[in-house]
Amino acid sequence: MIRRSFLVVLGLVAAMPLAAWAQSPLKVVATTGMIADAARQVGGDQVEVKALMGPGVDPHAYRQTRSDIVAMTRADLVLWHGLYLEAQMEEFFHDLGRKRTVVAVAEGIDKSKLRAHDDYADKYDPHVWMTPDLWRDVVVEVQQALTDLRPEAAETFAANAERHLAELDRLSDYAETTLAAVPENNRVLVTAHDAFGYFGRSFGFEVMGIQGISTQSEAGLNRIGELVDILVERKISAVFVESSVSDRSVRALIEGAAAKDHEVNVGGELFSDAMGEEDTYEGTYLGMLDHNITVIAGALGADVPERGMDGRLSAGF
Template identity: 40%
Template sequence: MKKFIVLILFASVFGCNNAPEDNGKLKVVTTTTMLTDLVFEIGGEHVSLQGLMGAGVDPHLYKASEGDVSKLYEADIIFYSGLHLEGKLVDIFEKMEGQKNTVSLGDKLPKQELISSAYFASNYDPHVWFNIQFFKQFAQIVTDELSKADPENAESYSQNNQDYQKKLDALESEVKAIIATLPPEKRILVTAHDAFNYFGKAYDFQVVGLQGISTATEAGVKDVQNLSEFIIQNNIKAIFVESSVPRRTIEALQQAVLSKNHEVEIGGSLYSDALGDPGTEEGTYIGMFKYNVNTIVNALK
């Protein structure tokens, strides 16, 4: 019923006249915090940018508000992650096809490079931003789309992209250097849900999530018991909570391990589906990635 109401609201709003803002800037709406930061880096002063989701928000479960629908209607371009990450917004985006410039960034990546999943609706793991090379492709796509919509500022978008690509290359080098200090046999990452598979593939980590790829899939008692046995058998030192997932799932796992006369630490909170607070280092994609890698490596050493 709620989904139906949102769609009716969208249809009614879409019939209104779209009055352009006086500042003349390109109006861009993004869904996740990672994309908001990315468009800010590329668009700079030439775009009027609004992000739907904030720090700590779970995109798997996010539902559009009346205000969100208005923002989407007023936008010149909408960037969303796609691959069914924003599962509860899919119906709205489908309604907008052919009427608004909606860009699903994840769906533009080469399918043969994505991680398949038999348990998720899109059949691909949507957490692609944990591969820095994919995020570099996102930056190029954003640059191309902004340049097409606003050719007067295309040169500025291109320069911003070049600068950001260099920053992402530097991030990749720094991340590899930090991870190199952790012995390969200790590279087992246990988290609240399967958000880090691309990270694991890129940096040779075995990744195990208590929940599935989507946080809409809840872990059961059997999942907790099985993973607790895995932790004990592999002598894993630390497990991790996530900023956008309730702590109780990992705390339950920790208690299950303790009940079997073994100890495992909670190594810290990782940023998975959302960045940190605005204005902090973790509130940027680059800062988030560095924080996660340092937290993981320091806890597992």
């Protein structure tokens, strides 16, 4: 009897680590904050998510660190953007994909929806997070990747994704209404690099980036001179800096316009390739886009809600 009881207890103890492991969150590593946010929104308490690139980090130039490599090799799932965004890491992800579950979440977007890359043949503009309608496809891809890895939680992932997609639809409606209030002549968006092409296409803005789609492209004196002439000729009075790109070139535009007796001001700082600070509303995808939409519309002549879509932005306008 004692031996039988001992064997039963031993069996229960041996089974405990397996049961605990089965209920433990999936370890997910994502390259950008935007992808990490999508994984958290869809995964809920089923995931433990780490973002490699924090606020202000430029993904075009980022290279994996030793600690990044350790985190990714230990992860259950690695999510990267693709579309040549993480240009310095592509070879690493292809190698890692032979050993771990690695998913490029933007690669599945229908190519007919994408903009051609201005520097690389057969490549596309990777900045799909700039419009909620395109980002929906990424959220669905994240949902599928999590479901494939943990099918027993499929209903949870589906419910979470449906809720988040409804939030994206509401954000899209806010963008349409708010940006439509910008006077037609003011719908010119001048930024440090060409990250807002999808934004411009979706909401009817002409977009001019000092640098190309990648921040690795050079902003030559000729390009700055051309944009200065455009600012002066068209009486454009506001340009925008970006949180993850040096403002040096934007300042050069302002100084060049001033030399021609035309005043240009900084309309605000936009989140282009990275979100806001962690544990803030702007540190979420919804907050990032809410901020950009509200700042752009307000700087270019529209009446905007003081603190954005839901009154949650940290700064008023």
